[in-house]
Amino acid sequence: MTVLEIDRTTAAAEQECAHCGLAVPAGLVRAGEAFQFCCAGCHAAWDVLHDRGLEGYYRLGELRRERVRVSGESFEEYDHPAFHALHVKTLPGGLKETRFQLEGIHCASCVWLVERVPLAIPGLVRAETDMTRALARITWDPAQVRLSEVARFLDRIGYRSHPFRGAGADAVRRADERAMLARIGVAGAIAGNVMMFATAIYSGWFGHMAHADERYLRWMSLVLTTPAVLFPGRVFFRGAWAALRMRTLHMDVPIALALAIGYARGAVNTVTDRGPIYFDGVAMLIFLLLVGRFLQQRAQRSAADAAEFLHALSPAHARVIEDGRERVLPAAALLPGMRLSLRPGDTVAADGVVTGGRSEMDVAWLTGESRPAVVSEGDPVWAGTTNRSSPLTVRVTGSGEATRLARMLAEVERGGRRRAPVVATADRLAGGFVAVVLVLASLTWAYWTFGPQRMPASALDHAIALLIVTCPCALALATPLAVSVAIGRAARSALLIKGGDALESLARGGTLYLDKTGTVTEGRTSLERWDGPDWARPLVLALEHHASHPVADGFRAAWDGLEAPEAREVTMTPGGGIAGVVGERRVAVGSPGFVRAHLESQDASDDGGDTRVLTPVWVAVDGRLVARAGFGDRVRADARTAIDAMRARGWRVALLSGDHPDLVAHVGRELGFAAEDVEGGAGPERKCQVIEAAAACGTVVMAGDGINDAAAIARATVGIGVRGGAEACLAAADVFVARPGLAALEELVAGSERTLGVIRRNIAFSLVYNTVGAVLAMSGRIDPLLAAILMPLSSLTVVLASWHGRTFDTPRSGTGRGRRLDPSAVSAGHGRAT
Amino acid sequence: MSALLIVVPLALLVVGAAVAAYLWAARDGQFDDLTTPAVRALHDDPPPAGTAPGDEAED
Numbered sequence: 001m002t003v004l005e006i007d008r009t010t011a012a013a014e015q016e017c018a019h020c021g022l023a024v025p026a027g028l029v030r031a032g033e034a035f036q037f038c039c040a041g042c043h044a045a046w047d048v049l050h051d052r053g054l055e056g057y058y059r060l061g062e063l064r065r066e067r068v069r070v071s072g073e074s075f076e077e078y079d080h081p082a083f084h085a086l087h088v089k090t091l092p093g094g095l096k097e098t099r100f101q102l103e104g105i106h107c108a109s110c111v112w113l114v115e116r117v118p119l120a121i122p123g124l125v126r127a128e129t130d131m132t133r134a135l136a137r138i139t140w141d142p143a144q145v146r147l148s149e150v151a152r153f154l155d156r157i158g159y160r161s162h163p164f165r166g167a168g169a170d171a172v173r174r175a176d177e178r179a180m181l182a183r184i185g186v187a188g189a190i191a192g193n194v195m196m197f198a199t200a201i202y203s204g205w206f207g208h209m210a211h212a213d214e215r216y217l218r219w220m221s222l223v224l225t226t227p228a229v230l231f232p233g234r235v236f237f238r239g240a241w242a243a244l245r246m247r248t249l250h251m252d253v254p255i256a257l258a259l260a261i262g263y264a265r266g267a268v269n270t271v272t273d274r275g276p277i278y279f280d281g282v283a284m285l286i287f288l289l290l291v292g293r294f295l296q297q298r299a300q301r302s303a304a305d306a307a308e309f310l311h312a313l314s315p316a317h318a319r320v321i322e323d324g325r326e327r328v329l330p331a332a333a334l335l336p337g338m339r340l341s342l343r344p345g346d347t348v349a350a351d352g353v354v355t356g357g358r359s360e361m362d363v364a365w366l367t368g369e370s371r372p373a374v375v376s377e378g379d380p381v382w383a384g385t386t387n388r389s390s391p392l393t394v395r396v397t398g399s400g401e402a403t404r405l406a407r408m409l410a411e412v413e414r415g416g417r418r419r420a421p422v423v424a425t426a427d428r429l430a431g432g433f434v435a436v437v438l439v440l441a442s443l444t445w446a447y448w449t450f451g452p453q454r455m456p457a458s459a460l461d462h463a464i465a466l467l468i469v470t471c472p473c474a475l476a477l478a479t480p481l482a483v484s485v486a487i488g489r490a491a492r493s494a495l496l497i498k499g500g501d502a503l504e505s506l507a508r509g510g511t512l513y514l515d516k517t518g519t520v521t522e523g524r525t526s527l528e529r530w531d532g533p534d535w536a537r538p539l540v541l542a543l544e545h546h547a548s549h550p551v552a553d554g555f556r557a558a559w560d561g562l563e564a565p566e567a568r569e570v571t572m573t574p575g576g577g578i579a580g581v582v583g584e585r586r587v588a589v590g591s592p593g594f595v596r597a598h599l600e601s602q603d604a605s606d607d608g609g610d611t612r613v614l615t616p617v618w619v620a621v622d623g624r625l626v627a628r629a630g631f632g633d634r635v636r637a638d639a640r641t642a643i644d645a646m647r648a649r650g651w652r653v654a655l656l657s658g659d660h661p662d663l664v665a666h667v668g669r670e671l672g673f674a675a676e677d678v679e680g681g682a683g684p685e686r687k688c689q690v691i692e693a694a695a696a697c698g699t700v701v702m703a704g705d706g707i708n709d710a711a712a713i714a715r716a717t718v719g720i721g722v723r724g725g726a727e728a729c730l731a732a733a734d735v736f737v738a739r740p741g742l743a744a745l746e747e748l749v750a751g752s753e754r755t756l757g758v759i760r761r762n763i764a765f766s767l768v769y770n771t772v773g774a775v776l777a778m779s780g781r782i783d784p785l786l787a788a789i790l791m792p793l794s795s796l797t798v799v800l801a802s803w804h805g806r807t808f809d810t811p812r813s814g815t816g817r818g819r820r821l822d823p824s825a826v827s828a829g830h831g832r833a834t
Numbered sequence: 835m836s837a838l839l840i841v842v843p844l845a846l847l848v849v850g851a852a853v854a855a856y857l858w859a860a861r862d863g864q865f866d867d868l869t870t871p872a873v874r875a876l877h878d879d880p881p882p883a884g885t886a887p888g889d890e891a892e893d
């Protein structure tokens with residue numbers, strides 16, 4: 001394959017798409033043009049942006065590096081009153097507001113572009129974007145513009161919109177999060193001030209402080225600490241109480257105990273005016289523990305964000321035929337037995353059986369099959385697949401939760417929930433820690449009360465010192481902090497990691513399953529071989545301008561600049577090809593079987609190379625076979641190096657694809673896979689089985705891009721979504737690689753290994769600290785001052801170690817703020833010089 | 835002594851005001867999305883107010 005031989009230098013010399021910055025395929029370069037495009041979608045988007053005065057986008061220096069995929073939907077359901085009742089809010093003044101989830105929002109430039117769409121559409125007031133969650137709040141004036149027009153515009157520039165269906169859950173979560181922030185703020189302010197009083201009191205020991213002053217400060221500490229324990233500290237008491245009622249030991253138990261006893265003892269000592277007060281420790285504990293908990297929550301939350309997308313994906317509406325008329329109904333209202341009308345370009349909203357028409361269905365989404373499936377009367381169609389060529393009527397057999405798509409998405413969500421036990425394990429481990437601390441505290445108290453010293457007065461103080469000093473502050477911060485720093489660094493090099501457990505598993509090594517279509521290959525049909533004269537090209541193009549088939553797209557993409565004459569009498573045969581008259585010549589383009597019927601002599605034979613690898617397309621002109629073309633899906637340029645690198649790290653790499661076994665085997669051979677490591681023809685359910693079976697005996701990583709991989713990705717120990725993939729798959733994945741190519745896989749593994757090293761160091765350090773503190777406290781050698789110094793010191797060490805630990809390499813400098821920006825984009829002149 | 839009696843409550847008042855302001859901001863949702871506004875600030879033109887973006891010459 002020639003693609004594999006393209007080295008970096010020639011790639012850099014290639015033309016770049018003026019819209020997305022990707023390399024322009026050689027067949028598409030138009031000589032003499034100032035602007036080149038990699039596909040028709042990018043070209044259209046570029047035109048739209050220039051028409052509407054949004055060309056400032058190209059000066060941002062950060063292009064999307066992703067081809068524009070236009071869905072071509074009409075979005076007319078957005079104007080339906082039922083849609084408005086469900087998703088639209090009317091604002092005072094007659095404006096309307098709704099929230100969209102947008103596919104394809106991945107970078108700062110997307111925010112710029114979407115937020116400036118109101119400049120191009122009169123009547124659209126605001127489009128406010130939340131980048132991390134890919135949400136846009138759309139405010140518009142219904143008197144001037146319809147919502148469907150807005151949605152179509154967004155679609156044309158590459159952002160397909162879905163109504164946001166998680167508004168209820170979102171409100172709850174938002175309230176939760178705000179309450180947590182409020183707690184942290186209050187706890188932080190109080191801790192800071194109590195520490196200040198404590199500093200004054202401790203320094204008073206060395207200088208001369210009037211006793212009345214010290215008493216005053218102790219009282220003030222009490223006054224300040226009380227709200228900290230009552231308001232932000234309540235979380236721990238509630239957690240401990242819940243754990244006790246469930247008869248388990250949770251990290252919250254010793255925390256609550258330390259807080260309660262420390263506070264109570266401090267209060268008594270303040271009133272009786274003797275002994276240590278512990279308030280500084282208590283206030284600090286509350287603050288630091290809340291911070292640790294917040295960091296952990298935030299990492300888990302991003303996983304939940306992604307799951308929101310699942311609900312947005314299946315089509316929301318369908319055209320139902322009732323009494324000979326078509327009506328648009330919400331997908332939830334579909335019942336088995338109803339008849340649906342499917343126009344070309346429509347996505348099916350329910351499972352069903354074709355009752356009329358013959359067409360081709362794009363099932364890549366569901367099964368990973370790159371060639372469209374031909375359906376005719378009696379064939380099943382699945383929700384989520386798209387009609388490619390001609391109108392169909394379909395009788396609904398399953399809708400809502402009963403569709404194959406819904407079952408798969410449910411599987412994805414289940415997979416997401418199943419992973420939660422990892423957190424539970426951490427809590428169980430904490431249970432052991434807790435038990436040890438509690439036993440030690442009672443032993444200390446018993447020893448000092450009944451032991452040789454017989455000092456019951458200080459026994460309680462020693463036990464409290466132990467509880468406070470061993471409070472797992474550094475331990476609680478160690479993992480979440482290291483993980484969130486690593487995740488932040490990884491995001492800067494375009495690896496979006498949703499949770500800490502993914503890092504842990506990736507560091508362990510195991511089996512890596514790769515999907516073929518779109519992951520190892522580029523995932524689109526392109527013209528790979530053309531055996532024929534140049535004069536036939538315009539004739540083919542003239543016909544293919546009438547079709548919306550992957551092959552037609554492939555021809556158009558390959559010969560974009562070519563002038564094509566008009567075609568007449570065009571007929572399309574689904575699953576066959578297209579025929580018509582161009583100028584004075586009869587032209588037929590399509591599968592060998594279809595074209596053979598248009599030939600005068602029947603002697604044309606299949607010598608067109610390996611038909612199992614490339615889909616053959618023949619061209620006949622005036623009854624003579626003039627050209628043979630081959631269509632295929634290219635292997636990504638960096639696939640071989642990346643796969644070899646993973647093997648060198650000790651991973652077993654296997655190929656698992658839903659595509660035709662012959663195609664998969666061919667790609668497998670090309671990439672040096674052993675035959676037993678390659679499986680083709682695996683549908684989503686089979687993929688799920690394979691992953692589950694493999695997961696039973698070790699770490700399994702699944703990397704894929706289609707919705708057909710989503711369930712398998714959710715089941716794998718770590719699921720990786722590859723750039724350009726279906727959003728459902730990205731939602732199910734633990735890691736989303738937001739840049740093209742497979743090279744990121746190795747980086748991910750190396751970074752994970754280093755992150756785990758940092759975590760281990762942190763844990764080791766906090767354990768050492770806890771042991772030393774415990775020994776000092778038990779032997780009665782710790783005083784409140786020492787505890788006050790030791791505690792923040794240990795947390796600080798953990799913070800610094802996490803911050804400076806080398807985990808993921810941040811991208812090379814020189815790109816400035818260019819997050820996820822490939823340096824070549826800058827050198828190609830797209831960089832903004834300001 | 836007398837200085838502390840005045841200064842400490844005064845400091846607490848200031849802290850109280852700061853905490854109140856923070857609580858208002860947190861509950862108002864100012865910390866809900868921390869990424870997008872940071873990104874938005876890097877873009878030159880102010881958010882649309884009915885005017886077309888400046889057509890500065892490409893440099």
